[in-house]
Amino acid sequence: MTAVRLPLESGRGLRSAREVLAAAWEWARTRLFNSPANAVVSLLLIVLLAWASFLFLRWMAFEADWGVVRTNRRLLLVGRFPQDQEWRIWPVVYALTALLGWTWGSWGRVTRWAAATMALIGVLVLPTLAGWGGALAFLPAVTLAALVHLVALRLATRPAWRTRVRVASGVGWFLALPLTLALLHVRGGVDPTLWGGLYLNLVVASGAVMGALPLGIALALARTSSFRALRWASTVYVEVMRGLPLPVMLTLSWLALRTFLPSWGGLDEVALVYRVTIAFALFTAAFIAEAVRGGLNSIPRGQREAAAALGLQWWQMTAYVTMPQAIRNSLPALAGEFIGLFMTTTLVAVVGLTDMLQAARGTTEQPDFFGRQKEVLLFVGMLFWVTAFALSRLSARLERALAGKGTRRA
């Protein structure tokens, strides 16, 4: 950016409309019209932008009808989950929002820009489109998240507590999935074919993460191991998975995975949702393995040599020296994989499960809402966007907080 000092930034306040205009012109001149070519490009873009905004606003004002979202809110969020079984879901919603608030607080404040974007879309736009009646049900959860966020933020300012607060957030995330699955199964449980909507996306994504992380770490260790058989097997596995399209893998889990599952304890009769989750886990593990391997490779030789000199066993060296650093180094890549995984769970459509996207497609077949694809898909897209955006900002914050911490230069 050019370093022209603008009247707006001079800090003495503006005196007249004339000055405001002059400032605005100066701003536009330095950023949009600083050369003839740029002026042409700017004008073209302004015309294009104005035209697009006009079309969009006209559509919003006169054509869009968000009734399709309002009526099908429940379908989009939880699919055909039985209404009297909703007590299985609410604790998870509270736990997740609280965890999100806590994690965010423990790693520092949200930047103003990111917070504004998320608040605008997540707290204002989406509930407005989906109707405030249902959004109010989420108010206690959002309030809880905000409170927990402030508490964690406060606690994390004390150096003595900072680590404890952060560890607590990590432990919380690892307990979240077992809690979710337990709630879906205790006291009779709910038939897995009835799981659906956004909840299905979340369950499949978190289940796959829990399976893929240990497997991926094991694969990375195997690939850097000195045992040839392990190294080759891991290399072949990772390369096969990386060369394979995910939809093929999912179809495989649908039509052929049963063939390969052992029959002990009815394992080969496991529900489709679980088989798909296994496929996601097997697939994601390969990418996690690559990320962790990158982390392992970036550790200076001296670390291993020092560990060996101290007489540490291989597993001691891995657990206390190399793996913590490898995970920290590969955190950005891992976070990227997890966010990507959450978004690709929409591919469960390939095997005929009804996640949020497929539920949305179904709504436009209701006679009242023929041809309302734009509204409902825009809503679904925004919901995914807010979630993924929040996660990506969180990972960026994590990365900054961990940068340079505990790493030793070689």
Add this chain to the structure above:
Amino acid sequence: MTALPVGRSPLASALARVLAWTRDVRVRRVVLEAVTLGLVAALVIYIGMRAREASSLNFDFMQERAGFGIGDQFLTQADGSSTRWHAYFAGVMNTLRITIFGILLSLGLGLGIGVARLSTNWLAAKLAFLYVEAIRNTPLLVFVVFCYTAVVLRLPRIQESASLFGVAHFSNRAIALPWPRPQDGAGAFALALLGGLVVAWGVWRVLARREVLTGRPSYPWRGALAVFVAAALVAFVATGMPLRMEAPEVTRFSYAAGLRLSPEFVGLLLALSLFNAAFVAEIVRGAIEAVPRGEREAAAALGLSGWQQLHLIVLPQALRTMLPPLATQCQNLAKMSSVGIVIAFPDLMTVGGTVINNSGEAIPVFVLMMATYFALNLVIAFLLVGPQWRFNWSTGRRA
């Protein structure tokens, strides 16, 4: 190791030797290596045996009659009575078609957006940033479903087909574009083009060599391009203009002549290209930013204009950095084109699924699909990263 008492019995000494063995690092290594090898082999054998039980593991069933038609085909004519191989091949051609056009569109768009993100024009940079952020945090499948159901299928019905200057028609049945149709002599023209290409390559070599030897600018690329265009024009006229542009015509329920694209193809192509362009843009931006500032400053100090700095100094260096990740991204596009199954685009994934359903032979078809995607990945890697081996470009950057 503990010292053993002197004068022990032969039995005790044998036992001690065995005990010492288990503590020998080299022996442990060999044993553990054998154990891991055994475990991996056992897993592979288990998978093989289960596959054997479930399937005959041969491809005989592929020679049987397919029994299903494929609506949208490219250069193939498979129908219900052709073999399953033929149907599968039609699917492969569809995957190739979507991949090639998707790669071309997303590379072009992504290059533009990536350069725009670094533009000094505030509006262009911000719009490009918004585009990338909006796309990267949204699932691909949402785009595919949106482009298909909310854009292409919402086009007017064919009876009210919208038209662009009367040469291109848009409706929810098909999109029809003008397309050159080969006439007599097209084969000769194609051969002549190939010949022109070879001659142009020769010209490029001679001029490039001269430039290196004499140090005088010889414009090898421009020279080669001029030779090729001239050769193409002469050949086109000489073979009696064997390509004629054909504008599509609206018939009662379809379009005649021209190029007809199915809604599934257009929806999928649109979504894949728009989606991948954001990732290409990030790769391009990263590669340009990775070129040391000094390079550009030095170019500016030598008096090169902005455009010259970009295309003579910055882009050639950025290209080396960006080719490998671009190849990966193109492979991703090829793989992700298989989501076309969700909107029933008959690519190799969809056709493969249908073959599994009506033959019951899941495992051989999966092996076939995997092999096809691997081959496709290899070809893409070779085409995009190949030049790097060919020209012996280094990807390493010296600070």
